[in-house]
Amino acid sequence: MEVTAYKTDMEFFVDMQRCIGCKACEMACAECETNGHQSMIHVNYVERAVSIQTTVQVCMHCDDPVCARVCPADAISKDDFGVVHSANTARCIGCSNCVMACPFGVPIKEEKYDMMMKCNMCYDRTSAGKKPMCATVCPSQALFYGTREEISRMRPNSTPVNTFIFGQQTVTTKVNIMMPKGSTHLKVH
Amino acid sequence: MHTSLNKKALLVALVVTLACVVISFYGSRKLQNFDPALIAYLFGTLFALFGGIYRYCVWLQRPPTWMYFRRTWQFVFSGSFFVHLYYLAADSVKNLLFQRFIYPRGKKRWIAHFLLATGCMAAFAITIPLTLGWINFTLDPATALDPGTTRLYYANFFGFQVMSFKLGSVMAFLIFHALTWCSWLVIAGAVFFMVRRMTNAGLIATQTFEGDLLPLILLIIISVTGLGLNYSYAFMKGMAYDFMAVTHAISVILFLVWIPFGKFFHIIQRPAQIGAHIYKKEGMKRGMAVCPHTGQAFATQLHVDDLKTVTQQLGFDFTLENGSSHLDFSPEGKRSLLAKAHLQARQEGGNLFG
Numbered sequence: 001m002e003v004t005a006y007k008t009d010m011e012f013f014v015d016m017q018r019c020i021g022c023k024a025c026e027m028a029c030a031e032c033e034t035n036g037h038q039s040m041i042h043v044n045y046v047e048r049a050v051s052i053q054t055t056v057q058v059c060m061h062c063d064d065p066v067c068a069r070v071c072p073a074d075a076i077s078k079d080d081f082g083v084v085h086s087a088n089t090a091r092c093i094g095c096s097n098c099v100m101a102c103p104f105g106v107p108i109k110e111e112k113y114d115m116m117m118k119c120n121m122c123y124d125r126t127s128a129g130k131k132p133m134c135a136t137v138c139p140s141q142a143l144f145y146g147t148r149e150e151i152s153r154m155r156p157n158s159t160p161v162n163t164f165i166f167g168q169q170t171v172t173t174k175v176n177i178m179m180p181k182g183s184t185h186l187k188v189h
Numbered sequence: 190m191h192t193s194l195n196k197k198a199l200l201v202a203l204v205v206t207l208a209c210v211v212i213s214f215y216g217s218r219k220l221q222n223f224d225p226a227l228i229a230y231l232f233g234t235l236f237a238l239f240g241g242i243y244r245y246c247v248w249l250q251r252p253p254t255w256m257y258f259r260r261t262w263q264f265v266f267s268g269s270f271f272v273h274l275y276y277l278a279a280d281s282v283k284n285l286l287f288q289r290f291i292y293p294r295g296k297k298r299w300i301a302h303f304l305l306a307t308g309c310m311a312a313f314a315i316t317i318p319l320t321l322g323w324i325n326f327t328l329d330p331a332t333a334l335d336p337g338t339t340r341l342y343y344a345n346f347f348g349f350q351v352m353s354f355k356l357g358s359v360m361a362f363l364i365f366h367a368l369t370w371c372s373w374l375v376i377a378g379a380v381f382f383m384v385r386r387m388t389n390a391g392l393i394a395t396q397t398f399e400g401d402l403l404p405l406i407l408l409i410i411i412s413v414t415g416l417g418l419n420y421s422y423a424f425m426k427g428m429a430y431d432f433m434a435v436t437h438a439i440s441v442i443l444f445l446v447w448i449p450f451g452k453f454f455h456i457i458q459r460p461a462q463i464g465a466h467i468y469k470k471e472g473m474k475r476g477m478a479v480c481p482h483t484g485q486a487f488a489t490q491l492h493v494d495d496l497k498t499v500t501q502q503l504g505f506d507f508t509l510e511n512g513s514s515h516l517d518f519s520p521e522g523k524r525s526l527l528a529k530a531h532l533q534a535r536q537e538g539g540n541l542f543g
């Protein structure tokens with residue numbers, strides 16, 4: 001984490017309506033060196049009984065990460081770039097607080113390791129100025145990593161949004177979701 | 190609020206440290222059995238104790254940590270106490286003494302960690318009581334004066350004789366060289382992790398020098414100079430003894446002072462894992478929470494309810510308009526809800542993709 005070539009002008013833009021459920025990102029995610037070659041990205045059917053809609057979820061890298069705040073072992077940390085890192089393997093006690101409290105349903109409790117693992121935006125790649133694995137393979141650009149100019153050129157009718165409302169709670173994130181032009185937030189529920 | 194909380198930690202740390210000083214004063218028979226050569230180590234140990242307890246108390250006061258701490262003891266002392274005690278002991282042997290949870294993460298990793306941890310824990314068990322003067326060795330005066338007999342040594346604990354062994358016996362060899370064995374274990378484990386940290390691309394990307402490499406380097410310096418001290422007079426006619434003695438002392442004291450703050454604090458934190466196991470086991474007895482979206486059980490109801498309390502204590506409020514909570518949903522449910530809300534927003538925007 002000491003010398004990095006992290007590009008601060010590059011951002012993550014997610015548009016889950018473009019997800020076709022191909023799971024290419026799952027395969028790509030398992031190439032990430034920081035997860036020990038285990039896939040961390042989530043692709044799931046939204047309501048299988050009534051629709052074929054799938055959704056994709058990466059860690060949103062919250063500005064005030066609930067996962068880190070509820071961790072009893074201080075195992076999760078956010079770095080200067082705003083990347084929220086996966087659990088410190090020496091500290092994590094596998095309690096699943098983060099798994100249950102993350103408003104986006106991101107962290108995974110690996111029962112066999114008695115430890116939590118999650119997306120850290122391919123820190124091995126992003127810290128070297130490269131794009132996260134999932135974003136490089138997504139064929140429908142549900143996952144896109146690049147500059148704001150690039151995304152506004154590609155999606156002139158959409159606005160990146162990073163404010164989410166869950167009942168009483170507003171959560172702001174580093175990762176953006178593409179919404180109809182002019183949107184300011186996404187109200188869940 | 191924060192300062193008053195830390196005052197608590199300060200108080201507890203002071204009381205425990207003072208108690209340790211008092212016990213050591215009398216345990217060493219009013220310093221008779223205290224080894225003055227170890228004075229620097231004594232202060233290092235006391236500081237580590239003070240700092241460790243202080244940091245531990247500050248840590249416990251964090252709402253999620255306190256929740257687990259409170260619940261663990263509440264469960265241990267409720268219902269069948271001995272069943273819980275047995276579980277506690279068995280789980281501690283498995284996961285603290287043998288660090289069994291590391292095994293699935295990698296067999297070699299586990300072996301290396303086991304060697305490192307065993308070496309460290311055994312070395313603590315030997316050196317701390319020696320430094321505090323709780324243990325000392327005495328030579329039997331009768332055998333000492335008679336050149337015809339083998340010398341007999343006594344090991345004393347708090348000044349009470351607990352065992353005796355003859356010089357040159359297997360026992361004497363094991364006892365007098367115990368720290369040598371510890372050093373070799375630590376070196377083997379630490380070197381493995383050092384190599385791993387220098388070759389694993391994922392670790393290289395995320396580790397820090399002071400957080401991950403320095404602790405290993407320190408352990409290696411401690412062990413190598415410790416071995417050197419021993420071998421210096423055994424095989425090398427005392428060569429470089431002073432240099433190694435000073436380096437050893439400095440690195441050990443650095444290590445001790447650092448325990449409460451850096452990587453080594455995980456040694457003190459790890460027992461919380463046993464608490465998390467008990468918490469889950471007891472929670473399952475009390476019933477599971479079912480996700481309103483997926484219709485599947487996903488966590489214990491106890492966990493979901495406690496998290497609502499903890500998140501509120503931390504300043505988050507996931508209460509929904511209908512009085513339920515976003516935390517009532519499973520991780521998969523939460524992801525689906527977000528996708529559904531997003532779809533709805535897109536539909537309202539008049540264009541699915543935009």
Ligand code: SF4
Nearest residue numbers: 059060061062067102
């Ligand atoms: S999305 Fe979840 S896991 Fe990622 S930073 Fe936010 S709370 Fe943590």
Ligand code: SF4
Nearest residue numbers: 071092093095096098
């Ligand atoms: S599972 Fe690990 S990282 Fe997550 S809250 Fe528990 S201790 Fe922290």
